[in-house]
Amino acid sequence: MKQDVLVHRTFKRPGRGLAGAVALAALLAAAAPALAQQQSPILDALVESGELPPVAERLPTNPLVVEPVDSVGTYGGTWRSALRGGLDNAWIARTVAYDGLVRYDREWKEIIPNLAESWEVSEDAKTYTFKLREGLKWNNGKPFTTADIEFAVQLHKEPTYVGPGGFLRNPNNPVELEVVDETTFKFIFEKPNGVLMDELASVNGLTIVSLSKDYCGQFYPPINPKAAEEAKAAGFDTWEAMMLNRCAWATETIRWANPDLPFMNAWMVKEPLTGSATRVTFERNPYYWKVDTEGNQLPYIDNLEMRVSDSVEELTLLALNGQIDFQDRHISTVANQPLFFDGQEAGDYRMGEEIQSSSNTMVIQFNLNHIDAKRRELFQNKDFRIGISHAIDRAEIIDVVFTGQGEPFQVAPRPESPFYNETYAKQYTEFDPALAAQHLEAAGLVKGADGMYTFADGSPLVVTIDTIASLRPEWPDMLELIQLQLEAAGIKLEINNIDRTLYYDKRPIGDYDAQVWGGDGGLDVVQEPRYYMANSPESVWAFRWQAWFNGTTPDIAEEPAPWAKQQMDLYNQLRGEGDPAKRTDLMKQILTIGQENFPVIGVSLPGNTYYIAKNNMRNIPQTMFQAYLFPTPAPYDPFQWYFAAE
Amino acid sequence: MLRFVTGRLIAMVLTMWAVSFVAFAIIQLPPGDYLTTYVATLSANGDRVDPAAIDALRQQYGFGEPYLVQYWKWVSGIVLRGDFGQSFEWKAPVTSLIWGRLGNSILLEGLAVVVMWLVALPIGIYAAVRKYSLGDYLATIGGFIGLAIPNFFFALILMYLSFVWFGETIGGLFSPGMENARWSVERIWDFLSHAWAPILVLSTAGTAELIRILRANLLDELKKPYVTTARAKGLSEMRAILKYPVRVALNPLVSTIGWLLPALVSSSVIVSVVLNLPTAGPLLLRSLTSQDMYLAGAIIMLLGILTVIGTLISDLILAWIDPRIRYGSK
Numbered sequence: 001m002k003q004d005v006l007v008h009r010t011f012k013r014p015g016r017g018l019a020g021a022v023a024l025a026a027l028l029a030a031a032a033p034a035l036a037q038q039q040s041p042i043l044d045a046l047v048e049s050g051e052l053p054p055v056a057e058r059l060p061t062n063p064l065v066v067e068p069v070d071s072v073g074t075y076g077g078t079w080r081s082a083l084r085g086g087l088d089n090a091w092i093a094r095t096v097a098y099d100g101l102v103r104y105d106r107e108w109k110e111i112i113p114n115l116a117e118s119w120e121v122s123e124d125a126k127t128y129t130f131k132l133r134e135g136l137k138w139n140n141g142k143p144f145t146t147a148d149i150e151f152a153v154q155l156h157k158e159p160t161y162v163g164p165g166g167f168l169r170n171p172n173n174p175v176e177l178e179v180v181d182e183t184t185f186k187f188i189f190e191k192p193n194g195v196l197m198d199e200l201a202s203v204n205g206l207t208i209v210s211l212s213k214d215y216c217g218q219f220y221p222p223i224n225p226k227a228a229e230e231a232k233a234a235g236f237d238t239w240e241a242m243m244l245n246r247c248a249w250a251t252e253t254i255r256w257a258n259p260d261l262p263f264m265n266a267w268m269v270k271e272p273l274t275g276s277a278t279r280v281t282f283e284r285n286p287y288y289w290k291v292d293t294e295g296n297q298l299p300y301i302d303n304l305e306m307r308v309s310d311s312v313e314e315l316t317l318l319a320l321n322g323q324i325d326f327q328d329r330h331i332s333t334v335a336n337q338p339l340f341f342d343g344q345e346a347g348d349y350r351m352g353e354e355i356q357s358s359s360n361t362m363v364i365q366f367n368l369n370h371i372d373a374k375r376r377e378l379f380q381n382k383d384f385r386i387g388i389s390h391a392i393d394r395a396e397i398i399d400v401v402f403t404g405q406g407e408p409f410q411v412a413p414r415p416e417s418p419f420y421n422e423t424y425a426k427q428y429t430e431f432d433p434a435l436a437a438q439h440l441e442a443a444g445l446v447k448g449a450d451g452m453y454t455f456a457d458g459s460p461l462v463v464t465i466d467t468i469a470s471l472r473p474e475w476p477d478m479l480e481l482i483q484l485q486l487e488a489a490g491i492k493l494e495i496n497n498i499d500r501t502l503y504y505d506k507r508p509i510g511d512y513d514a515q516v517w518g519g520d521g522g523l524d525v526v527q528e529p530r531y532y533m534a535n536s537p538e539s540v541w542a543f544r545w546q547a548w549f550n551g552t553t554p555d556i557a558e559e560p561a562p563w564a565k566q567q568m569d570l571y572n573q574l575r576g577e578g579d580p581a582k583r584t585d586l587m588k589q590i591l592t593i594g595q596e597n598f599p600v601i602g603v604s605l606p607g608n609t610y611y612i613a614k615n616n617m618r619n620i621p622q623t624m625f626q627a628y629l630f631p632t633p634a635p636y637d638p639f640q641w642y643f644a645a646e
Numbered sequence: 647m648l649r650f651v652t653g654r655l656i657a658m659v660l661t662m663w664a665v666s667f668v669a670f671a672i673i674q675l676p677p678g679d680y681l682t683t684y685v686a687t688l689s690a691n692g693d694r695v696d697p698a699a700i701d702a703l704r705q706q707y708g709f710g711e712p713y714l715v716q717y718w719k720w721v722s723g724i725v726l727r728g729d730f731g732q733s734f735e736w737k738a739p740v741t742s743l744i745w746g747r748l749g750n751s752i753l754l755e756g757l758a759v760v761v762m763w764l765v766a767l768p769i770g771i772y773a774a775v776r777k778y779s780l781g782d783y784l785a786t787i788g789g790f791i792g793l794a795i796p797n798f799f800f801a802l803i804l805m806y807l808s809f810v811w812f813g814e815t816i817g818g819l820f821s822p823g824m825e826n827a828r829w830s831v832e833r834i835w836d837f838l839s840h841a842w843a844p845i846l847v848l849s850t851a852g853t854a855e856l857i858r859i860l861r862a863n864l865l866d867e868l869k870k871p872y873v874t875t876a877r878a879k880g881l882s883e884m885r886a887i888l889k890y891p892v893r894v895a896l897n898p899l900v901s902t903i904g905w906l907l908p909a910l911v912s913s914s915v916i917v918s919v920v921l922n923l924p925t926a927g928p929l930l931l932r933s934l935t936s937q938d939m940y941l942a943g944a945i946i947m948l949l950g951i952l953t954v955i956g957t958l959i960s961d962l963i964l965a966w967i968d969p970r971i972r973y974g975s976k
Contacts, residue, residue, distance in 0.1 A: 162703045235739045245737045254737045275743035276924050278818050278825050311922040314817035317809045501678035504686045
């Protein structure tokens with residue numbers, strides 16, 4: 001289904017990418033003006049009274065034409081959904097905020113134009129030239145130009161201003177911005193950057209297009225010399241604090257607390273998300289710059305309303321009661337599935353399918369960099385990990401914890417991925433106590449009188465696994481079964497349920513046996529290879545090796561084993577490589593090394609999850625991919641969803 | 647009396663100072679700080695933060711400084727400027743976040759206390775006077791059930807029943823669109839139509855406790871000779887019971903008023919989460935897990951102050967209600 005996902009979308013060849021984009025842009029430019037442009041009836045009065053300019057003047061010269069999923073829609077309605085507590089910015093990112101320079105297409109195969117109508121990548125992958133649509137406007141009617149991009153870049157280069165910044169702040173590959181004219185700008189990197197387009201198309205790419213110079217400049221001392229004093233007068237310690245509050249970037253929660261902040265999204269804040277808000281509402285952006293194939297200005301739906309609730313139970317009941325029009329986040333749990341299935345008729349909603357990007361329900365990461373030499377040696381021994389893997393009865397876990405959904409799986413690319421490799425996915429997954437014993441003994445463990453393994457020197461072996469129940473309640477359930485299974489195999493396991501902060505604090509110190517986490521990187525193999533190689537601080541199994549690789553925390557860095565080092569070399573080559581075929585090949589080599597050395601242990605492939613949508617809500621695909629970087633459902637263009645009249 | 651109150655006020659200031667010191671220490675006890683949580687969240691989401699930027703933030707937030715310095719900055723801000731500091735997570739001044747929610751807490755829990763007393767007093771008196779009657783047994787059984795059901799579970803059951811029976815989702819304190827409206831008859835009605843559930847949940851356990859305490863105390867009092875004397879002198883039964891024995895029996899209840907407010911706030915955290923009430927509880931819970939220390943500190947501090955004020959009130963009421971207690975110079 002998802003052939004050549006990464007090949008195509010990640011690494012467009014300069015010539016082809018540009019040609020494709022230009023061709024599309026030309027097509028759009030030719031199509032758009034010929035059609036009568038229409039707008040939501042709620043805007044008619046405003047235009048007649050002169051408060052708003054006519055729709056033709058509000059749209060850019062070549063608005064983005066969006067092909068509806070099923071049919072051209074009708075205007076109106078309120079989409080009701082819910083936020084879990086006041087700081088659930090991810091749901092807003094997924095419904096409202098996903099409008100970067102570029103975006104992913106609905107197949108998650110290609111990167112397509114968005115605010116930028118075209119782009120060009122230099123042969124050496126160091127210079128990226130973007131061309132913005134002409135005549136784009138913020139929701140307050142002010143033009144959106146390269147000046148706004150320049151402002152965002154400048155702000156994120158301030159050492160005292162802290163945002164994530166991504167590639168803007170990467171010390172290993174600094175970037176310069178060159179503004180050519182009002183619509184054209186270039187990013188010029190010191191070293192090749194092959195992954196920029198993916199970063200910009202993912203949910204992390206919103207930072208640089210989210211700050212209006214016209215509005216946010218008033219909080220910035222180089223533009224407004226009084227900014228620092230004004231911040232103090234408003235109750236903030238520094239201008240940076242006030243900037244973060246009034247002018248938050250990308251998808252920060254506090255961004256939705258300020259209705260004055262200009263947006264480029266389909267809906268804009270009406271009732272803000274403050275500390276005591278119990279709902280947030282959005283209304284249509286009259287300056288939204290997308291149209292459907294008949295020239296109707298999008299979005300179709302006029303208003304959004306999000307219940308702010310700390311209570312998952314309340315959200316579940318709201319959904320069952322038909323008071324939610326579309327939602328997957330928080331409520332679509334395995335436990336709720338039969339409940340929602342039975343309630344479809346009464347609640348007048350339907351269920352759709354979501355394929356998760358994650359490769360595993362739980363990844364067991366033994367600490368290959370343990371500070372205790374004896375344990376480090378044991379955990380680095382591949383036989384030990386193979387022995388543990390064979391001692392786990394995955395079928396039992398799938399039956400008991402996941403109501404039979406899923407299949408035994410290692411931490412490897414998912415079947416839908418072009419990188420899928422059955423050997424990698426299935427190796428050592430069969431439950432085989434004899435084989436397990438054989439490998440554990442090969443790892444140098446010795447069975448004591450009580451039937452439990454000890455170290456070769458006779459000292460007792462107890463493995464402690466850290467987990468966070470509050471994050472994923474199923475982890476402790478799975479671990480309790482694994483605990484019994486390993487005990488039967490002769491390995492004593494302790495489950496250590498701790499707070500998330502402590503979890504992270506332990507990593508640099510290196511004094512933990514094992515930690516568990518979810519199986520990221522099942523589909524986004526190239527962007528998130530944390531379990532195939534030690535590339536990020538989330539590679540908990542080799543925290544000190546990744547420190548060596550990333551160079552950000554030199555005090556704990558340790559030279560990796562030769563195979564891990566070889567993977568890092570390959571990944572560095574991949575980052576600088578322009579040719580998609582070669583990049584795929586490099587990634588395959590990295591995966592092969594990962595497969596041979598088997599650094600982490602997986603349990604099972606997560607079953608598909610689901611969303612629920614009101615029966616009269618249209619243009620939603622029946623099946624979607626569900627990922628963080630591909631912020632479902634945003635790539636399925638919620639602005640072209642509509643309520644059918646019944 | 648004046649001297650007593652003055653002395654108590656001075657002691658209150660010292661207590662509050664101690665409370666603030668301990669509150670701030672408690673928040674800093676867990677490993678890491680807000681930035682650890684923040685980086686963890688970003689990192690789990692696949693975003694990276696430049697460690698240099700984090701160091702800069704640590705400096706800016708003053709995380710590297712010794713405890714006493716941090717504490718002094720915080721507490722002096724509160725005392726001198728009424729500034730509780732910034733909430734890291736909300737990127738906003740703490741004062742802009744807490745008052746509304748604290749107001750909701752006090753309103754809701756105040757109502758729960760009133761309901762609790764209104765229900766518990768008559769039942770408690772009745773149960774004592776008509777010892778071992780059918781009513782007494784019913785009150786006892788009802789009370790024990792109320793005491794035994796965990797509050798959050800009771801809340802869940804209420805939500806479920808109201809969904810199944812009435813097709814209504816109870817949750818929150820207002821209907822959509824009513825939250826930001828001005829107080830009016832309509833809004834009060836809307837509030838009551840939502841607030842009955844949390845009030846019922848919050849008051850059940852407390853009611854049971856009050857009934858038992860009152861019944862036990864009153865039983866002791868009723869046997870005493872002064873009650874017999876009062877009856878012998880021809881006082882009506884009603885008067886004979888209410889004039890003195892009930893007042894005396896109320897003593898232990900009144901002297902714990904001071905604990906009521908903070909106990910209600912803290913015991914209602916889970917109920918508030920389950921029923922999605924915009925009170926201080928969920929905000930406190932959330933700020934503790936994310937280590938948003940100034941926000942958490944402010945809420946804990948205010949709970950402490952509530953306790954101290956509550957204790958003063960209970961002492962004053964006690965002095966007024968119990969004839970045996972005499973304060974003052976002579």
